[in-house]
Amino acid sequence: MPEMSDPLDALNNIIEDNDIDIVNRCRQGQTEAFSELVRRHQKKMINFAYRMIGEYDQACDVVQEAFLSAYRSLGSFRGNALFSTWLCGIVLNQARTYLKRKSIRNRREILLPEDHFQSANGGSFNTILSDEAFFVERIDRQTLQAGVQECIDKLDNKQREVLVLRDIQGHSYEEIGAILKLPSGTVRSRLFRARSDLKNHFLKMFGKTT
């Protein structure tokens, strides 16, 4: 994978300058200024929450609560980190809370049977690797993406966090460490295990290569 962090960091830094100004305006009581922050970060936060939770509507609710919580907590934002990083941490906490409640409710997870893809394509994960174009033709792409999301959901919460933040959101290790309040080495090791576990889930779902 090519360098993911540097361009995004640069983008974040550019956005951050404007974010700080908007944050200061919000602190001065200009509530409407917060809409600009929502406009800038809503999509990224929704995607992050969606990949964390796996449910679009719930992710939207979580992000909405996160924005509201961020607005209430603007006074505690010191500016030490990027606003997006700070906001991402709030979304993460909201997502964790939701997942904890979900786990408590013991809500039934919608799991696709493991042989769904095998019976669908009649091949294996090796087939996907070797002939992705054929797979795409045979399998609905949305179903594939749903399977990927399902595999992500099967990850441990901690692994899923670093995986989503790094491989989907594209945050740098430093940013992930700031969001999760973890050292960079821990983030790297946790990410390695997450990727390995996700690969195993893919293999289980799409068939082990032979």
Add this chain to the structure above:
Amino acid sequence: MTCNEINKRLPAYLENDLTPEDKKIVEDHLATCDTCHQALAEFKMTLSLLKDLPEVEPPPFYEQKIMARIHEDATSKSGILKKLFYPFRIKIPLQAMVTICIAVFAFLIYQGTEQDVKQTSPLPLPNIQFEERSSAPYSTAHPAPLPIGKEEPASPRMIDSNQSAASRLHPTEDKELSDKKTISSQPSLQKSPSPVVKSKERNQEEMVDEIERPEKKEPVSIPLAGSDRKFGMAYLETKPEREGKTSGEPMTAGEGLPGAVSPSVSRDVMRHTINAGLMDLSLHVTDIDAAVREIENYIDSIHGRVIESREIIGNGFIKVEVNSGVVPALLERLKQIGQVRKGEERPLPSEEKAVVLIKVIRQP
């Protein structure tokens, strides 16, 4: 390098995060190891699937929903703040105003009370009257002593000047009360009323009637109303000055000394009482106590009577009553005791008794 070690470096290899040496080692190993090559392919595919996940879009009007929530929250927050602090914003100024009002009322009440307290303050001590007298010489027109409770007419000027205290202090008080107080404050003086004074009572009453109520013939019908009551007090001082009378009558015990009057009135009355003495002497001695004892002994030896003897701020005051005939001998005796200075020269009385006020002063 083992396959496990190569697998651990695969993520860094894909992210181009290895040193050139490690990168060459991994590449050499991958070229020879199908297992690790397969693992790399699976890892690439995993990341590729993650990267290919499409981004979801926010639902319609998502921003508006959030901002509506925020506006609602801001409104409720300000409402909560207003609910929390509204009472304070009102209460603090309100309490401050109430406090200021209470303070102002208290001050006003205190001022009024203080004025009343001043008016109802007890009489100054007699010794203070003596002290004041010592600094002010007696006037040549000494008032005639008046019997207890008798009042003389006064000029309108003096009525106005003395209108302040006495009327407010005892507007309804019977003059007997003032007499009682006078007696209680001067018990020794009250025992020997002078027959001369009694003989003058009728004349005093007639004078009051003639001046104050010329159209009435009722004797000594002094009204008890406050405004008129105080006039009686003023008469004691004003009549001699106005009429220039010097009766020369000896002062009787406790005459004209009111029980509770204003300081000015009581001062006048006291002065009148003291001035009732025929002679006013100052005796300068080195030993006041010895001189006072010697004077008292001498008074006893000539069958006189010590009306009053007290010490005020280091000086002695002796008021004696002796026969008029022994007054020259008393003067001679006093000259033997110390240096005598006569305060005033007045003719000797025709009565048998004479009152002499001797001020014994320490001579440095």
